[in-house]
Amino acid sequence: MTTAPMTTNLLEISDLSVTMPGRDSGSVKVLEGFDLTIARGEAVGLVGESGCGKTTTLLSILGLLPRGARVESGAITFDGVDLLRCTRRQLRTILGRRIGVIWQDPLAALDPVMRVGDQIAEVIRAHDDVGRGRAMQRAKELMRQVEMPDVEQLARRYPHELSGGQRQRVVIAAAIAASPELLLCDEPTTALDVTVQDQVLGLLGRLREELGVALVLVSHDLAVVGEMCDRVSIMYSGRIVEQGSTDAVFERPRHHYSVGLLASSPDIDRVGVRPDGIPGLPPGSVSESSCAFADRCGSADERCRSELPVLGRLGDRLVACHHPAVVRESVNG
Amino acid sequence: MTRTRYIAARLAQAVLVLVGVTILTFLLIHIVPGNPARTILGVHATARAVHELDQQFGLNQSLPAQLWAYFDRIIHGNLGTSYYYHSAVGPLITSALPVTVLLIAFGTILAIVVAVPLSLLAATKQGKVPDHLLRLVPMVGLGMPPFWIGFVLLILLSLDLRLFPSGGYGSTFGQHVQGLVLPAITVAAGTMPLLVRSLRASLIEILDSDFIRAATAKGLSRTRVLFRHALRNALLPMVSVLAVNVSFWVGSTVVIEQVFNLPGLGNLMLTGVLNRDFQVVQSVALVYGVMIVIVNLGADLLYSYIDPRVVLGE
Ligand SMILES: Nc1ncnc2c1ncn2[C@@H]1O[C@H](COP(=O)(O)OP(=O)(O)OP(=O)(O)O)[C@@H](O)[C@H]1O
Ligand code: SF4
Ligand SMILES: [Mg+2]
Secondary structure, eight states: OOSOOOOOOOEEEEEEEEHHHEEEEEEEEEEEEEEEEEEEOOEEEEOOOOSSSSSHHHHHHHTTTOOEEEEEEEEEEEEEEEEESHHHHHHHHHTTTTEEESSSSSHHHHHSSHHHHHHHHOOOOOOOOHHHHHHHHHHHHHHHHHHSSHHHHHTSSSSSGGGHHHHHHHHHHHHHOOOSEEEEETTTTTTTTTHHHHHHHHHHHHHHHHHHHEEEEEOHHHHHHHOOOOOOEEEEETEEEEEEHHHHHHHHHHHHHHHHHHHHHHTTTGOOOOEEEEEEEESSOOOOSSOOGGOTTOOHHHHHHHSSSEEEEEETTTEOOSSSSOSSSTTTO | OOHHHHHHHHHHHHHHHHHHHHHHHHHHHHHHSHHHHHHHHHHOOHHHHHHHHHHTTTTTTOOOHHHHEEEEEHHTTTTOOOOOTTEEHHHHHHHHHHHHHHHHHHHHHHHHHHOOOOOOOHTTTTSSSSHHHHHHHHHHHHOOOOOOOOOHHHIIIIIIIIOOOOOOOOOHHHHHHHHHHHHHHHHHHHHHHHHHHHHHHHHHHHHHHHHHHHHHHOOOOOHHHIIIIIIHHHHHHHHHHHHHHHHHHHHHHHHHHHHHHSHHHHHHHHHHTTTOOOOHHHHHHHHHHHHHHHHHHHHHHHHHHHHHHHHHHH
């Protein structure tokens, strides 16, 4: 109990700033002062409009930012290991083994010329010293665990020979193959047919209970986040604008963006409409000296346009707003 | 089942093309302006000799009858008689064919062996020093005609350093291989830049794709990600480039065979043309055609094994 303090947090992201290559060889800030902690077994939702930096956050954790992107500052610590500064070799013992990823587009995330069974088995072989046969046997068990039929036959198929839902199950099987402690899910159902979205979400929920794995769930679907996540972070233009328990934030949103997001949400997402019921567009780059939401906010004043609101505690949550919304009783009616 | 259908379709296509190629070589004799027999025999030939040759070629028959006779002859393996060598054309081809095939095969294999690691290096170090250096190589390579590279090699390694024979094919297999080293390097020097260029481009695209990110996120070794996933997916475009390139070399080893004095098909073709040895020219052209058809058929079959989606796409 003397040297390394036992951290209860599995993942800690603090003050993360990321730039992407912009036009004319410049660079654009897409993530600024981003903080997020995830406790063991906890499920956290990451919600925000397209382009606000959700995927960038996940890729930063994995060290897989696109070419030209840079982490300008900050730290990402996984169970005490600094992911931004550890060696490639060290990172490899964490990726796939302790952190699994479920990708948005399963067809793109699978190697088109490798049998799906092999794509699951290779995770096992990368982290455990087992033979081909044993790994394949385990891969088939995993396929059954994610509720795939005809496993013997499907394991020998190529990704293009499976349905969208089956492909995502393969991706999930590969993600949980080495029993990770954390699952990163980037809009795991957006690319799927509406009919299989619920099945895959149900599966994710069950797996989470069975495996006790922590979850970062990126989603446009507020209903899904409300159902699956303990806490939620609402992102706007590269920053977290509101963060708290899902119940608190969803029932009594205090940031005006959260208010608009929740008001425009009721299930329209299910038919592919994104929560953009708020008029106007998010700014292209992270703002430094004003509230990024000011142009679209009904409560904006001079201060909002000249001073950056910092994320601060407000009762049961964190909010970055100069004039937080007054609590209305039961937004959902 | 689908693959069987795919293969059957490709084979049928190849047979059709072969028939076309045969007809083309048949028409060769009629493309030459004037009386073919006169062309072959020269201006000083007697009318009687010309007439005899007409008879022998069956040139006085109708075109369809001639074509039928030609097909019949080819199918029975009769490639006619060479005027210059005074012997059947068949054996001439049988002895020249392996030289050219080996030359192209060695050259292509050499090009692949060099191009794959270079392309991987360039693609993974995109925009850095090794990449910039490697991008100069194709420029230099493409800027020089292959025979010139051949000459340089010949002068440097054979005449100056005496490392290799300066030409000839020898009579034992060991001598064959020795004699083929420099010519094969010349073929490789012509192939390699094209290969590096296309392989580098497809690798760069593949390395930036989602499934490579996904593979890395699985915690696989860099080697496995590069070879088992990236390179494997880059093979398909590579086979296309190789098929085109090998087809090109089939008709383009003439110069290289000349420089290194190799008794290959190109050499046979050239002597045939120079000596108006019509049967030889026609037969070599036919063999060229068959080789190109086989190369492309092979490439098509390879596709279906490399990429399971190809079969589906039919
Ligand atoms: N490869 C790239 N090069 C340049 N800019 C990029 C690149 N990838 C993302 N960006 C920019 O970074 C910002 C954040 O993108 P990100 O993909 O993280 O958004 P997101 O929240 O995941 O959006 P979506 O909901 O559409 O997936 C966007 O402004 C985007 O334009
Ligand atoms: S800081 Fe101002 S502009 Fe931004 S959300 Fe709050 S009230 Fe609206
Ligand atoms: Mg995204």
